[in-house]
Amino acid sequence: MARKKIALIGSGQIGGTLAHLAALKELGDIVLFDIVDGVPQGKALDISQAAPAEGYDAKIKGTSEYKDIEGADVVIVTAGVPRKPGMSRDDLLEINLKVMEQVGAGIAKYAPDSFVICITNPLDAMVWALQKFSGLPHNKVVGMAGVLDSSRFCHFIAEELGVSVKDVNAFVLGGHGDTMVPLARYSTVAGIPLTDIVKMGWLSKEKLDEIIQRTRDGGAEIVGLLKTGSAFYAPAASAIAMAESYLKDKKRVLPAAAYLDGSYGVKGCYVGVPIIIGAGGSEKVIEIALNGSEQKAFDNSVAAVEGLIEACKKIAPKLA
Ligand code: A3D
Secondary structure, eight states: OOOOEEEEEOOSHHHHHHHHHHHHTTOOEEEEEOSSTTHHHHHHHHHHHHHHHHTOOOOEEEESOGGGGTTOSEEEEOOSOOOOTTOOGGGGHHHHHHHHHHHHHHHHHHOTTSEEEEOOSSHHHHHHHHHHHHOOOGGGEEEOOHHHHHHHHHHHHHHHHTOOGGGEEEEEEBOSSTTOEEEEEEEEETTEEHHHHHHTTSSOHHHHHHHHHHHHTHHHHHHHHHSSSOOOHHHHHHHHHHHHHHHTTOOEEEEEEEEEESGGGOEEEEEEEEEEEETTEEEEEOOOOOOHHHHHHHHHHHHHHHHHHHHHHHHOGGGO
């Protein structure tokens, strides 16, 4: 069986890390694409030269031509600009929307059968626009944010309780922004919901609230520390988990920005919800029951995403 092909549109901080992780996991051959000539070629050569030391087999090519992504099984999109300190994800809307138009055209022409994972911010609006610009089916275009946000939540919980991250399962719903909804009731340590862990006195309510807020601000905390650019190791690892689930038909249940056509009472936009990712792409949206305050927080998050989509339509009327 021929190796799978993974195309990475954008070869910056996340793109380079994605290429390295995909190679280490031997997910397939890799094409790094970027408009800045030399960067994808340089990173491809560097990662290829790490192969003998690491012992992986993968062909890695750097390119500035869309035709090289032809036939890709998975396309992961990070093209665009990241945040600088003081900027919100939404400040990137106008510039990254133009980038999505070019990327969508490239995917439509050369990789129309691929599974597309968008990472470019503001995530929920960009994945919506990328699906429109590419014309690929909704189940084949998803956004990566929930795995990352949940991973951050997990890390903070595991660190606070002094337990292995392997035993922590955390859930974050909604848009990837300040309105995201970390769900304590559906987040567990070895199956015990965090709400029960608070009742048991293992974690205080104040500490849990602090962790929830730190999760919401997780991206900004790293932007503030790095000063140039935003997080890239954890975002790349999160997208690779999604790509692997698709390529190996693992049917993992992962939170991701998925197209909602009525579930959760939402129609026509991408929002972070749990989905099953398998060979069919986004195979099923899992609709979990929300209580009053969770529903309110989710609705608030959906409203923020809808606002961004309206802003996209104003900038690019053909999306309307
Ligand atoms: P960066 O290192 O700047 O890489 C972006 C790359 O995109 C650069 O190499 C650019 O040359 C390239 N690029 C720009 N325009 C185009 C174009 N038209 N076609 C192809 N390539 C282009 O950024 P990064 O890798 O750190 O981040 C990439 C994106 O991911 C940004 O929008 C971030 O805000 C976003 N991001 C999202 C998350 C989520 O959880 C959703 C987390 C972290 C970063």
